[in-house]
Amino acid sequence: MASTRTLEIGGRRIGPDEPPYIIAEMSGNHKGDIRRTFSILEAAKAAGADAVKLQTYRADTITIDHHGPEFMVEGGLWAGRRLYELYEEAHTPWEWHPEIFARARDLGITVFSSPFDPTAVDFLESLDAPAYKIASPEIIDIPLIRKAARSGKPMIISTGMASLEEIEEAVAAARGEGNDDIVVLHCTAAYPAPPEEANLATLADLRKRLGVTVGLSDHTLGTTVATIAVALGAAVIEKHFTLARADGGVDSAFSLEPAELARLVEESAVAHAAVGAPAYEPTKSEASVLRNRRSLYVVAPVARGETLSHENVRSIRPGNGMKPKYLDAVIGRKAARDLAFGEPLDVSMIEGGLADVVAT
Structure with missing residues (x-):
């Protein structure tokens, strides 16, 4: 044919x-x-x-x-x-x-x-x-x-x-x-x-x-x-x-x-x-709203060495922090430094890092 x-x-x-x-x-x-x-x-x-x-x-x-x-x-x-x-x-x-x-x-x-x-x-x-x-x-x-x-x-x-x-x-x-x-x-x-x-x-x-x-x-x-x-x-x-x-x-x-x-x-x-064509990535017009997705944020001050908990880390908007799928892995870890209210959570803020978890 x-x-x-x-x-x-x-x-x-x-x-x-x-x-x-x-x-x-x-x-x-x-x-x-x-x-x-x-x-x-x-x-x-x-x-x-x-x-x-x-x-x-x-x-x-x-x-x-x-x-x-x-x-x-x-x-x-x-x-x-x-x-x-x-x-x-x-x-x-x-x-x-x-x-x-x-x-x-x-x-x-x-x-x-x-x-x-x-x-x-x-x-x-x-x-x-x-x-x-x-x-x-x-x-x-x-x-x-x-x-x-x-x-x-x-x-x-x-x-x-x-x-x-x-x-x-x-x-x-x-x-x-x-x-x-x-x-x-x-x-x-x-x-x-x-x-x-x-x-x-x-x-x-x-x-x-x-x-x-x-x-x-x-x-x-x-x-x-x-x-x-x-x-x-x-x-x-x-x-x-x-x-x-x-x-x-x-x-x-x-x-x-x-x-x-x-x-x-x-x-x-x-x-x-x-x-169009099959697409599974953010489009150009979506780029500006990507930040509106949820991510992990510090929602209460955390002192260095203090344990991260549901009271001080939550999944909220905007999307500048770690993905919400890492919340369970984060809870119970220690803060690597003082964390301020409103900071997006990053791997570097966690004592010992989370390389084993984030890699998945």
Whole structure:
């Protein structure tokens, strides 16, 4: 199994030791208006997202214009709608893509896309797309994965609905084309997804089993689940994004608004920084409060040769004296000199020393 590695998209390093890579998924939230698309790019950039993701398909490349019952959506936000009609509304026109890529370059934000058939890969290659995202339903389309992987561009693969075997097959297909720049996004393909079905423990398991960088394609409401995922090792977070849910749109109900995306960026950075590394020594910020720990102090005057007792030696704050664990060894010993009230107890103050005890 290959080890987890750092990869790059648009010059941005992505991996377990890098800040979380935040993707704003536009999907159909452009509502058929390229000006709104540009506004979404600008808002995502202002919020601090690293990338905006498109979806590259046409209704006739993802389904067929059929009225049969199996071509009707059952349940969820789009219940009762025909697939062809839904995709006709939601797709991002291909003629917009060059302008979207150009505007993103001007803004300094990365744009890439999910291709849904081989012609979409060819089209995106002509635009020099920096990465490819395989959407959850397409994870079983091994020929599509192989074609995208042959580009040599980083591959981001969502796992919604997939079995472990299907996920392994998809990753193996990409690696079989010599492409090991792979991110696997754990995903619950429900819209919106209930938090209790997020199963974020899967992140660590995927990383261990597959040796890939992992992330989360999150359809829960709000930012809580995504932020937790970062703390659990997600190097990439993808969330649907819109200018305002009240504006409507096929994905608006479970999309973040600009202020929420900005909060996700901030909270994800904090979560990543908070994970840190195993640490069992005082941190820099703890150094100033170390003195507040308890230690052994002289709490009543003691004459030279006098016996140390619980009446004249106690464990108190601050922490400038011997550690409290030595109290039992100290009691009953003789003072090597006069000891003043309020002095921190030191080995040199004890007749004969305590080298045998302190050494332990």
